[in-house]
Every structure is written in structure tokens, then in C-alpha cells.
Amino acid sequence: MKARIHITLKNGVLDPQGKAIETTLSHLGFAGVGDVRQGKYIELELDETDREKAHATVDAMCSQLLANTVIENYAIEIE
Amino acid sequence: MKARIHITLKNGVLDPQGKAIETTLSHLGFAGVGDVRQGKYIELELDETDREKAHATVDAMCSQLLANTVIENYAIEIE
Amino acid sequence: MKASVIVFPGSNCDRDVAVSLAAASGTSPRMVWHAETDLPKSDLIVLPGGFSFGDYLRAGAMGARSPIMRAVIDAAHAGTPVLGICNGFQLLTETGLLPGALMRNAALKFVCRDVFLRVTQPDSLFTARYVQDQVIRVPVAHHDGNYFADAETVARLEGDGCVAFRYCDGAGSVGGAANPNGSINDIAGVFDPARRILGLMPHPERLADPALGGTDGQPMFASLVECLS
């Protein structure tokens, strides 16, 4: 099964990359752009046929490694 | 409107990050994990009410700044 | 003083810190490979600078899950002092031994230069040879040194005297352009509440030898030797 994981910064955590992108976009002439946030997107393949189990495994991966839960949230999709 | 952008490495382009994550996951005891690929996920708000126009604008942002189109693909969702 | 330096794949300041420790204590530290599960009995554990696992995913993320870290965490909880420099600081936050996180520098660029630090907490085994508000010159070299913690945590760090160093200019004035990375409250290094764990982004081992142009980092190693021998 394929898992897709979105890792985003929690609300209230400043996002230097998002902020820099926002500034650069405005320098490039893109007006009216706001709230730019940059996160990570991870895809992986799992040797697992059970959706529930797959979800639980990926959840464990996220909390143990993929996300830093001090500053990040994560969301999992299993396909 | 809100735009969500996924930026992923083109097929065949080496993904050192994905490779390292895969190795570490296996050391952590997660078996049967493969094809780990790491990409970027960007969210932003646009002062624009027309979906088509919003899409075109974000497309321009991606090709000009957000994605490195030599090695990356991007996908846009407008909400 | 018997120190152990943990070496991760991708560590690259392990030798540098070992040189400083040996110069200060007269004995070479033990170099402990990350894949070990047992830690030799140590007076001090050092997590060196570098790019453990390439800093891929997040700086320090994968190293923090290395086998040896279980033993490091246990030893730290049992009171063994731990010094984390640069990548070592990132590892300490990733393991939860220190609060907060080190995010990408506000300017998004890697920065390598001398910075000035104000010693905000001289009452520790790491900083005993410095005096309150002393201004020292030490280099930084990092891409992810932008210290962040939520307001409550920062208030606690400040209230409990857990901020070790702050970025300042040569005259001791804190913040502004002297902050090389955007760290909250200009924090360059933090202690755990017992002040037996120190994480800092600057590299004291890089200016602990007159041939390298300065010795302001040397008192940190001298303090450790004095307190731990």
C-alpha cells in the first residue's frame, strides 16, 4: 500500500521558509499572497494489505521519526 | 482562495533524503518499507476569487520560484 | 575527567571537540560509535557538531533515534552531564532532553562566522569559568540554529535561569543584527533545569587554541575539567 504523509508546522510556530517565500513572491510581483507555510510531503510503499494496520504503522513512524511533534503536525493518507 | 502545492522529485532523480529515511525506518524496526520519497508541501492564501486565474497564478509561482523544474514536478490544488 | 564523544555517521566535529577536551583534561576522550548500545562509564557525554545522517529529514532527527541514544538518555536522567554542540544541540532537542526545536535560520542560509555571546548563566559546570554577562567570541556554523520554543517554555527557561548564552554584539548588546539565525530571545544555548545538560549552537571548540585566532571557548572545557575531575 502507498502512504502519503503531510507534515506541517503547528499554528503559532514561526515558519522562516514560508515567510521567505512570501517575501520573494511579492518581490517577483505576485500581489495578494499571504499565509505561506512550507511543510514536508513524504510518500512511501508498505508491504501491508490491511488499511487499518497500515495506518497504525505509519502513525508510529510519524510520531517516532518523521515528525517533530514539538513543532509539527502530521496527516496520513493510505491508498 | 487557498492553494496547496506538492513538489516532488522527478522520477529517476536521486532522493538522498528519502533513501536515508528508508534506512532509518528499517533500523527502527519498521519492516517492508520501500520507495520513500520526500517532497515539499506548500500552502498559501491568494486574494483571488476566480479559480482559473488562481491556478494560473500559482502555476507561475511554481515555475518561477517554488519548484526547481529541472529536477522537480509540481501539482496544484485550489480550494 | 573521562569524557565520551558520541560519533554518528555524518558527525564532523567529533575530532575537533576531542582535541579541545584532551587539551583541557590531559586525557583523550573515548569515541563511541552510534550503533553501540552500551555507554562506557563517563563523567561527561559530548554530542559533537556535524551533519548526523546528513541532517536529512531534520537536523538531528535520525541521530536521535540511534541505538546509543537510549543509553545517553538514561545516563542523562541519572545525572551524567551532557554537552551538545551545534548538531549535538539539535540532537538534544530531538530526543527531548532539552525543550524546543532548532529551525532553519531566518535568513535561510548556512552561516559560518564568529559571533559574540553574553554569558547569562555562569552557575553551571559548563560555565563556571565565565562570569555573569561576560562577552565572549565563539564561531557559529549552521543552517538550522534558529531556536524556537513556545511562549510558556521560553518563560520557564528564562525564569529558571536555563538560558546559558545569548547572541550579542562585541559590546555586549543583545539581539538585532548580532543574532545570526533568528533565535527566539536571542538564545544561543540552553540548560536543562538541573543545569547538567547544555545544548548550544556556537562551537567553543573552534576557538580554544591561540593558533586559531582566539581562546574564548577554552574556559568551557576548563570548567568541565575542574568540576568533573
Next chain:
Amino acid sequence: MSANDVEMTAELIAAHGLSDDEFAQIVRLINRQPNLTELGIFSAMWNEHCSYKSSRVWLRTLPTDGPQVVCGPGENAGIVDIGDGQVAVFKMESHNHPSFIEPYQGAATGVGGIMRDIFTMGARPVANLNALRFGDPAHPKTRHLVSGVVAGIGGYGNCIGVPTVGGEVNFDSGYNGNILVNAMCVGIADADKVFYSAASGIGNPVVYVGSKTGRDGIHGASMASAEFDDKSEEKRPTVQVGDPFTEKLLLEACLELMAGDAVIAIQDMGAAGLTCSAVEMASKGGLGLLLDLDKVPCREAGMSAYEMMLSESQERMLMVLHPDRTEAAREIFARWELDFAIIGETTDTRRFVIQHGGEIVADLPVDVLAEDAPVYQRPWTPTPAAPAIGSDTIAAPDDLAAAIVQLVGGPHLCSRRWVWEQYDHMVMGDTVQRPGGDAAVVRVHGTRKGLAATTDVTPRYCLADPKEGGKQAIAEAYRNLSAVGAKPLATTDCLNFGNPEKPETMGQFVGCIEGIGEACRALDMPIVSGNVSLYNETNGIAIPPTPAIGAVGLIDDIAQMTTSALRDAGDLLFIIGETGGHLGQSLYAREIANVSEGAPPPVHLATERRHGEFVRAQIAAEGVNAVHDISDGGMIVAAIEMALAGGIGCTIKLDTGNCAPHALLFGEDQGRYLVTVPAARAAHLSAAAAEAAIPLQQLGEVGGSDIVIDGITAIPLAELAAAHENWLPELMRL
């Protein structure tokens, strides 16, 4: 008919960068048509990048010997003796085309590649340098390229943990369509632990280590030798992505393996990957090689033999090991979590035989591939001599102070701090002279010795007069090393030119080589390694001739090293060398007076040598407080750089007997240095100079917070510092 047995059409041959004559030559040499894999192998081996077919006859004229030389050109890097059973190993290499297409990854993999050249020989890399040329700062692509290249160099070097300590940066519209990214690496090894690429023994295992093979940069080596047109950006060939973490593991694993006696031969996989490395090992050893591609660790499924042989995936090495050490070697690489595969063996057939899927997919004579590559005596026309123009024809500035500030705060002379602060220049704990001075100095770990390194060339001189420009590049490197107190040892070069099939371009190449050779001989700085990058041309417009020179020198005791920073108020400032006010091809002429004609300053090699020896002797006697060589921008710029580095001003008195002030200040006469000594030492210095018949003149005195040109102008140091420091950050501001 398998996919390998395709018909050799004219298009296919041309797409492989081979001329009809070259193809005919191949058919003649192997007595049949090659198959597709074989064509690919020939295209890689016979390409300019690997075979040096246009440059070889000229490279042979360079001096490569000397008592200090342990290994000259021909191996992965050059080796010089630094005493005490130690050697320095160094080389410079270009990654121009890939960096133009993808600046971050192009530059990063350039750094990765040059470091592999060094540790392949058993040396631990201890210093990286980089010589960068970008287009006009106002060109729409320049900022993007600068930021990507610098980030890429830092991204790789910082991660692997080798300090990036020096280099140079130029901006010139001549590079608008072809930037130059030249990376240099210096390593240190024990003299008795050096490794070479010649295979030996029959039936010994050929071992592949490092990363897996993917479809990266297939045809990279051919791309590196092809001219650009407007479409090449759209073609976007598969770009190689660097993996510095894996290279760090590879470095440590290789050095660990090399501490033992397992390695017979080793070669990194650089341009044209497996093909080049395997053929070179076999050819140098006078052997054959049998490779079984089914054993090659692959990143992608279904890779063809053609793709595997031409892949330029990074962070890979090929070795021939002693059979009974192979398992121990395997364990080392397993511990570092790197791929390790026995993919073939040495044979006595002198043939290069490739097996894939149980079939022989290529079977070629090694010597034909390696030695019968074409060598061209390309026609060339000498560059017409530029007329010497008198300084009196180059106008004085309307406002001298403004001209000075403009030069020091402009693209050519501003501080490169924005660049080198993105590089970890202190890791390894031995950087005793950081970027910003004449040459960087790293201490030889655990000793009092220092290795000094610099990169230099002045392309506008080379354009006006290739031979004098070539001489000047070596002379400036010599001066930069001497100025820190290092004895120059040897040289590496990276010769960047346009299309060698054009006689004018070939003439530039020939001229530069002649000048370089003459200067290397006169200054005892033999060429021990190097690289040629041709076809740096877009839509028929070539880059200025740019033979970048990297040089290494030795300081016996770093306590005697000098820097360029002015030190104590009251110190006296002297100028060594003859000041004739030569303004032709000076930055002043070009930037302020808008004159781009004229001959560059002539280089007097015997004088250079005497002046360099004198400066080093004064440094060794611990009599001088600061030294700086005079180059771009002339004497006033050198003085300002010294003042800015020291944070203290100086006063200069001009002796305008037979020269206008602006010619004295901005003239770029060669062979000159500024030195400061304590007042009490001045008489000693003068006597020493008189005795050695060295022109020496007191110029002024250190002190204050201004640069004062007595009776003419005074500029606050703070104003100069702001102009000098702000230009590059302003250009690069988000």
C-alpha cells in the same frame, strides 16, 4: 536483433559527439561496427573531457617535475612532498555546464567529485577552494546562479565536514551564457600510504562501492564538452543530485580500508562513471577487465548495459582488491552501510569485456579505448598583440575619492564575505588563516606546519594577451602564497576556454599555456594536476580565456605566518617592487575610465621570484607585521584591503615625480607587495632590501580611522567598509 545491435546511423554517431572521421577510425581499429553499448563507451572515452584530444599536445609542454613532486599529472590528483613523510594531494576541476543548468546540484556534485579525486589517492581532504565566474550582475540569471552555486558548494562541503577556505569570484558579461564553477581540493596523506589507479594481477576482484547506479547524467561527460545553444536549457538532461552524507561515509570507509593492505588499485567514478574508471585501471595496468553488469547495484529497475556504463551517479568508487582481503573489505563497507559488490575481475586479455544478462554486450581492446583516442593538432592563430597604451592616455578621475569608493564597493573588488560565510571554513579545527586574505592556511593536523592555498587568474589580462595573462596567473598565485609566508610548491590548473575548433580560441589556449609553462618553470611551481574545460560557448560567443590556477605552498612553522591586516598604529608602510603606473587592462581603466584596450602589465618572472623570496625571508625573520600583494585595483586597493582587515587606517604619501597620482594609485604593475613593519625595524628592512637590490620605498604610516592620501584626499574607513561589505549582500538581497 537486440537493442544493442542498432544500426549506426549518422544521427546516432553525431548524437554521441563523434565525428564521421572518428567513427571511421573506430571501425578501422576494431575491424567491425560497434554495437550501441560500445558506441557509448567510445563516445565517453574519446570525448574531449576524458581524452583531452584538443589539448593534449599542448599540455605536454607544461613543466611537471621537481624535487618536491611525488606524482604529476595523469593520476586522480597531483602529489607533492611536504616533509616528515607526509604529502599534499590536490587538484582543481570544472563543473561548468552542470552548474549552469542546475546551479545548486551542479556545484555540489562538482565539490563531491573533486573530493573523491583526493581521497581516492588515500589522502584526507583538508581544504576546499572554488573559483567562480558569473555573468554581468545585472543579467537576469546572475543572482539565481550565484545563490544556487554558493549554496551548493556550501551544502556539500559543509555536510561532509571539509572546510572551504578560499577561492575567487568574478562577474563579467563574457560569462552570461557560460558560468564557470571550478572546485579545488587539497588533501594530506602519509607518503607511504598513497594509492594509484593502475590495476595489477590476474583474476583479482574488481569491486564496486558506494551509492547505487541510477540513470543520472547519462551523457554528462559529453554534455561537458558540447557547446550550448538556446535550447540546451530546455533539454534539461538528467541532472545528478549530490548526496554528501553518502560521500562522507564513502570517505571514512575508503580511508579505513586504505589503512590496511587490501587495495591494489582504486579509481573514483567521475565523468562517464564506470566506463572511464574501469578502462583507466585496466589501461594503466596493461591488463584486461571483465565486468558483469548483473552484479552492479542499481537504483532503478531495467537499466540497460548502455545506461549502466554511462551513468554518472555520484559517490561511487571502483577498486581492485587483494582476493584474500575482500571479505574484510566487505565488512568495512557494510559497517558504513554502503553498497559493496564484486562486479568483475582483472584478466590478461587486454580487452574490456562487459557481460549483461548472460550475454557479452561489449568486447573492446583496452588500448584502443584509452590510447588510440584521437589527438588533434588544432589549427590556431595567435592573438594579435594588444598595443601598449601610456597611462597618460587614461584620464584621471573627476573625483578621486569617489572613484576609490566605487572600485572598492563594486562587483570586482567588494568583499566576498557573503560567499564564504555560507561555507564552513573552520571545521577540522586547523584553519589558521581564514578566507579574506591572500591565501588560506590550514595547519597540518598535529604539527606546526601549514599548507597555504590560493586560486588566481585575471581573465581580462588573458583576453588582451594570453601569454602574459597565463604568466600573470601563476605569478599572482606565487605572490599570494609568498605574502602569507608560504614557500610555493606546485600548481594545479583548470583551463576554461571556448570552442577549440576555432583557431582564435585555440590561439588563446596556446598562448595561455605558453605563459603558464614559462612562469611555472621560472618560479619552480610545476603543474601536478589539472583539468581542461572547452566549448564554454553559447551561440558562438566564447567566454574570456580563463586558465584558473590553484597553487599550494608550505609554511614550516605557522607561528611565522603573516596576514594582510594592518596591525599597530605607528607601523611604517612600505612598497616592494617597481611602480610604473601601468594602467592598461587595469580595473581602473575599465571601470572608471571606460577604456578596455591596451596591453596588460608585463610580468617579469625573475623579478617576481626575487621579490617573493625577499618577502618570505622578511616574514621568516619575524620582522614584518602585515603583508599583502598588489593585484586588481592597484596599490590603493591593496592598502584599503589591509586597513579594512585590521580595522585601522593609514596615511600614504605619493611621490608623483614622473607619474600622475591615479596611475600610481591604480596602476597594476606586477611583482609588488605592501608590507608594514614597526618603526624600529624600518632601517633593517631598508638595509636588507638594499643588500638584495630589491626596490623598496616607504609609502606611509599606519594609524587613524581614515585612508589618507597626503595632500589629496581622505576617506573614512567606515565609509569604505560599508561600500566594500554591502555590495554583494545588496545584490543578493531577497
